[in-house]
Amino acid sequence: MNENMIYGLRPGWRLQWEPAQQRHVLLYPEGMVQLNDSAGAILELIDGQRNVADLIAELQQRYPDAPSLGQDVREFLVEAEHKGWIRHD
Amino acid sequence: MTDYSPSHAELSAGAPLWLLAELTYRCPLQCPYCSNPLDFAAQDHELTTQEWIDVLHQARAMGAVQMGFSGGEPLVRKDLEELVAEARQLGFYTNLITSGLGLDEARIQALRNAGLDHIQISLQAADSDMAGALAGSSKAHARKLAMARAVKDAGYPMVLNVVLHRHNIDQIDRIIELCVELGADAVELANCQLYGWAHLNRTGLLPSKAQLDAAEAATERWRERLAGEGNDMRLLFVVPDYYAERPKACMGGWGAIFMTVTPDGTVLPCHSARDLPMTFPTVREQALRSIWYDSFAFNRFRGEAWMPAPCRSCDERHKDYGGCRCQAFLLTGDPAATDPVCALSPDHGLIETAREEAAQDVRSVAQLTPRNARESKVFCRA
Numbered sequence: 001m002n003e004n005m006i007y008g009l010r011p012g013w014r015l016q017w018e019p020a021q022q023r024h025v026l027l028y029p030e031g032m033v034q035l036n037d038s039a040g041a042i043l044e045l046i047d048g049q050r051n052v053a054d055l056i057a058e059l060q061q062r063y064p065d066a067p068s069l070g071q072d073v074r075e076f077l078v079e080a081e082h083k084g085w086i087r088h089d
Numbered sequence: 090m091t092d093y094s095p096s097h098a099e100l101s102a103g104a105p106l107w108l109l110a111e112l113t114y115r116c117p118l119q120c121p122y123c124s125n126p127l128d129f130a131a132q133d134h135e136l137t138t139q140e141w142i143d144v145l146h147q148a149r150a151m152g153a154v155q156m157g158f159s160g161g162e163p164l165v166r167k168d169l170e171e172l173v174a175e176a177r178q179l180g181f182y183t184n185l186i187t188s189g190l191g192l193d194e195a196r197i198q199a200l201r202n203a204g205l206d207h208i209q210i211s212l213q214a215a216d217s218d219m220a221g222a223l224a225g226s227s228k229a230h231a232r233k234l235a236m237a238r239a240v241k242d243a244g245y246p247m248v249l250n251v252v253l254h255r256h257n258i259d260q261i262d263r264i265i266e267l268c269v270e271l272g273a274d275a276v277e278l279a280n281c282q283l284y285g286w287a288h289l290n291r292t293g294l295l296p297s298k299a300q301l302d303a304a305e306a307a308t309e310r311w312r313e314r315l316a317g318e319g320n321d322m323r324l325l326f327v328v329p330d331y332y333a334e335r336p337k338a339c340m341g342g343w344g345a346i347f348m349t350v351t352p353d354g355t356v357l358p359c360h361s362a363r364d365l366p367m368t369f370p371t372v373r374e375q376a377l378r379s380i381w382y383d384s385f386a387f388n389r390f391r392g393e394a395w396m397p398a399p400c401r402s403c404d405e406r407h408k409d410y411g412g413c414r415c416q417a418f419l420l421t422g423d424p425a426a427t428d429p430v431c432a433l434s435p436d437h438g439l440i441e442t443a444r445e446e447a448a449q450d451v452r453s454v455a456q457l458t459p460r461n462a463r464e465s466k467v468f469c470r471a
Contacts, residue, residue, distance in 0.1 A: 012207060012246055014182060020104055020152030027182035029207040029248060032106065032155055 008048030104152030130465035164191030177204030189236035215263035280329035295447035336412025336428035343390035
């Protein structure tokens with residue numbers, strides 16, 4: 001992965017805040033991934049526009065006290081891509 | 090929106106995350122493995138558009154988020170686009186489960202505009218002769234292929250579902266080849282589950298072990314070949330329950346995450362539960378919330394307290410929830426029995442007998458009982 005990569009959600013998939021579950025979920029044909037807070041916060045910023053560097057900068061601004069945030073985000077993106085949740089250009 | 094505080098039952102039961110809306114039992118096809126109830130012709134008092142919209146609002150307020158539009162053939166309903174639009178606007182992820190008949194380019198576009206998220210089209214076989222013999226229509230096959238292509242052209246992934254049984258399972262290579270030619274993104278090769286019409290025809294549908302093994306091996310060969318060609322079409326193979334060692338975790342547990350609303354508004358914990366000797370509440374008489382949390386029917390097999398031996402002390406009870414209640418009833422006559430599919434069930438011999446009976450059944454496709462209104466009326470009278 002490099003910092004210029006731009007990720008988007010897999011086509012046809014949708015990220016959504018579920019009030020009943022008090023968390024973000026990733027919806028796909030006949031299924032759902034229930035996300036924890038950090039996964040929800042990262043995926044919310046994956047819009048097919050921001051590159052990885054901007055994504056991390058944005059999160060760092062929102063969570064200035066989070067240690068090793070950049071590293072965590074990169075690892076998450078690799079895992080999310082591996083699971084087929086997101087794709088890069 | 091109605092304000093409410095959680096009742097006692099709500100603290101123990103989770104929310105229904107999945108809503109299956111069976112909009113109608115009407116269908117232009119007559120597949121002998123249909124999971125609809127045998128007496129569907131007696132239930133012709135369909136919910137109105139407004140009643141369905143009310144169901145969607147209630148279910149969404151309870152936390153349901155995935156929903157399927159099914160049937161019968163949901164495209165028979167002229168208000169499908171309106172219902173999809175309402176569901177999507179409420180925040181549901183909307184899946185259309187269809188034969189493809191009743192679809193055309195204009196309707197695909199209208200569904201797209203309504204916000205439909207996903208379409209799954211079923212195929213019966215690799216060629217129109219077998220498909221026609223199964224579905225009772227010689228023209229349906231070509232129409233399905235055209236609509237599968239049109240769905241993909243409209244920007245949806247092409248997801249195909251092929252119900253397998255002894256009459257088409259030996260075509261598996263040609264079926265997969267057809268799906269590759271069509272440019273499918275995912276294919277479900279699902280051996281038919283033996284409920285409803287499929288249970289009626291079960292000895293004429295169940296494949297042999299040899300057929301099943303050959304089909305599974307063929308599917309695996311295709312997976313390797315596709316991976317080698319860089320084709321990421323996904324192949325999902327579903328084994329029939331009658332050849333499994335352990336029962337499936339049916340619906341993720343009774344009344345745990347899933348509910349079906351039938352064409353007349355009856356609410357079921359799964360789409361086959363109408364086979365059970367129980368009364369299920371309807372949305373015409375009761376609020377969905379009270380049906381899900383408080384009704385006798387939805388609490389009957391919830392959790393573990395109802396479980397018989399050997400389930401109740403089995404380490405796997407949290408994994409399979411005792412299996413399928415409908416299957417237990419259809420095979421043993423007791424909906425509270427351990428699913429006989431389980432090798433640990435005292436009734437497991439019934440599965441072995443069923444396999445032996447199937448091996449003796451030499452009927453052709455044309456000799457199976459077709460799922461249509463005329464045949465259904467026989468069961469309405471009985």
